[in-house]
Amino acid sequence: MISRQMAGTRTGRQPRRLVLALILGALTGLGPFSIDAYLPALPLLTEDLRTTPSMAQLTLTACLLGLALGQLVTGPVSDSHGRRRPLLLGLLIYGFASVMCVWTRSIGLFIVLRFFQGLAGSAGIVIARAIARDYYEGKELTRFFALLMLVNGVAPVLAPVLGGILLRFTSWHGVFIMLALLSISLLLIVLSALPESLPPQRRVQGGLQATIGALGSLATNAGFMGYVLTQGFAYAAMFGYISGSSFVLQEEYGVSPQVFSVIFAVNATGLILAGQAGAIASGRWDERRVLVASLIIAVAGSLALLFAVLGHANLAIVLISLFVAIAIAGAVGTTCTSLALQNQGRVAGSASAWLGVTGMLLGALVSPLVGLGFNRIAVSMAAVIVLCHLAAALAYWLLAARGSGARVEKTLSQRA
Numbered sequence: 001m002i003s004r005q006m007a008g009t010r011t012g013r014q015p016r017r018l019v020l021a022l023i024l025g026a027l028t029g030l031g032p033f034s035i036d037a038y039l040p041a042l043p044l045l046t047e048d049l050r051t052t053p054s055m056a057q058l059t060l061t062a063c064l065l066g067l068a069l070g071q072l073v074t075g076p077v078s079d080s081h082g083r084r085r086p087l088l089l090g091l092l093i094y095g096f097a098s099v100m101c102v103w104t105r106s107i108g109l110f111i112v113l114r115f116f117q118g119l120a121g122s123a124g125i126v127i128a129r130a131i132a133r134d135y136y137e138g139k140e141l142t143r144f145f146a147l148l149m150l151v152n153g154v155a156p157v158l159a160p161v162l163g164g165i166l167l168r169f170t171s172w173h174g175v176f177i178m179l180a181l182l183s184i185s186l187l188l189i190v191l192s193a194l195p196e197s198l199p200p201q202r203r204v205q206g207g208l209q210a211t212i213g214a215l216g217s218l219a220t221n222a223g224f225m226g227y228v229l230t231q232g233f234a235y236a237a238m239f240g241y242i243s244g245s246s247f248v249l250q251e252e253y254g255v256s257p258q259v260f261s262v263i264f265a266v267n268a269t270g271l272i273l274a275g276q277a278g279a280i281a282s283g284r285w286d287e288r289r290v291l292v293a294s295l296i297i298a299v300a301g302s303l304a305l306l307f308a309v310l311g312h313a314n315l316a317i318v319l320i321s322l323f324v325a326i327a328i329a330g331a332v333g334t335t336c337t338s339l340a341l342q343n344q345g346r347v348a349g350s351a352s353a354w355l356g357v358t359g360m361l362l363g364a365l366v367s368p369l370v371g372l373g374f375n376r377i378a379v380s381m382a383a384v385i386v387l388c389h390l391a392a393a394l395a396y397w398l399l400a401a402r403g404s405g406a407r408v409e410k411t412l413s414q415r416a
Contacts, residue, residue: 014135015193021147021416023194024131025237026036026186027087027124030094031067034121034179035060039160041172048172051107056161059107061115066118068360071126073119076354078127080203083116083134083349084196090123098180102173117179124186129352133341135198139282142338146279149272149334172322183375218347218354224340225354226400230291230392231336232358234298237388239363241326244370244381252378253315263319270327278331287335288401296397299387301325306382325385332392339400362388 015023038060046056070090078086097117104110128148136144166174218224249255249263266399274294301324308318341351366388371380 014197015195017144017147019043020131020135021144023189024128024188025148026288028128030124030183030186031118031121032351033182034063034067034117037179038172041167041175044167045172049105049107049110050244055107056113059111059139062111062115063118063121064360064364066115066120067125068118068357068364069121070119070122071353071356073240074123075126075130075349075351075355075356076347078130078349079347082196082198082200082203083127083131084190087123087127087190087194088187090127091122091183091190092120094120094123095183095187098176098183100181101176126349126352128340128357128358129337130349131194131197133352137342139287139338141341142282142334143279143288145335145337146275149275149330153303158313158399204343205248218350222399224343224351226395227336227340227400228354229395230295230357230400231333232362233341233388233392234332234336235359236362236366237298237302237385238271238326238329239367240381240384240388241322243367244377245322248309248378248381253378255315267323267326270323271330274327274330275334276330278334281331282335282338287339289333289337291332291396294328294335295389295393298325298332299326299386299393300387301328302382306379306386309376309378309382324391343347 014020022235042056042060045059046052051058074086074090094117097113097120101110101113101117104113129145132148133141134142162178166178246260249260255263278290278294281293303320304321305318305325307313308321337355340355366384369384370377
């Protein structure tokens with residue numbers, strides 16, 4: 001439930017719950033959509049721009065880097081200048097960068113534009129979480145994040161499908177025209193249906209120094225960073241699965257590309273359902289108990305996966321253990337995000353930035369490890385998932401369980 005104190009300090013009327021979830025879900029999905037919708041077009045772009053596959057892959061890396069670094073900038077800025085202005089500016093720059101991608105003929109310039117596209121797209125990711133925290137708290141915030149995950153979960157499934165359909169009628173340029181139109185549509189929706197959620201009296205005062213100070217205070221808050229690292233390592237396990245599963249299932253277990261797509265979709269659905277289950281369970285029990293139970297399941301499921309691939313178990317056993325190990329990340333993410341933001345009302349943007357960038361950076365570091373060592377990618381993928389889930393559990397018990405994360409609020413209140 002929204003606190004009475006918060007209810008009296010907003011600058012605009014709160015949108016209806018479902019409408020808010022749809023808008024914030026679309027904003028959160030814009031960044032990932034920039035990558036997933038573009039994947040089917042990579043071979044065509046490589047040929048058209050007369051470049052190499054490695055240079056074409058750099059366009060993905062540049063976008064991911066922009067998505068990660070942009071959150072560290074946009075989140076704190078939204079704490080001091082409100083949510084709408086940085087969000088609208090990000091959508092405007094995103095649309096401009098998308099249009100420029102259509103016209104460029106240089107792979108170097110294209111890589112730069114993709115970086116700025118990711119940088120601008122990060123505004124939707126980080127500010128959407130901050131807006132949710134502006135409107136909700138406690139278990140209601142957990143339930144809303146679960147609803148947001150349900151809406152946002154459509155993006156990774158829908159994006160490559162739309163990209164593939166577009167390529168049947170147009171060139172790779174059509175993908176970026178679609179992204180430009182999407183950003184313009186979201187800009188118009190934000191202008192008309194999403195009021196400012198952070199009024200001036202609740203913003204961080206003190207300019208750049210206070211903005212950097214908020215990020216620094218959060219980084220030294222053991223309780224808060226415990227939740228950030230717990231979620232980050234859980235997401236890193238998922239990145240390990242994403243980077244290695246196609247090789248494992250298709251090359252080692254002989255699964256066809258069509259069957260692999262079905263398996264991937266089933267696991268993605270499990271991720272969403274686990275997030276909903278985590279929210280429902282949090283309504284009955286303490287959220288920390290739900291998180292602890294989820295971490296135990298994650299470790300058990302990933303160990304079962306490792307033993308299954310080491311023992312050359314049949315495909316059914318591998319798929320069941322893989323489903324458990326990956327799907328439970330939905331419950332971990334929902335509860336961790338809510339618990340991390342509980343006491344960060346004034347600095348929700350900065351807190352959201354740490355949540356976003358940590359998961360992406362840990363995922364980027366973990367993904368290459370799947371292909372290193374061991375003679376079988378199945379073993380290395382399972383080992384990476386186990387280690388990430390163990391690291392997530394340790395982050396919770398060594399850091400998150402020690403503090404409530406209220407110190408940043410107190411520090412900023414004293415400065416104000």
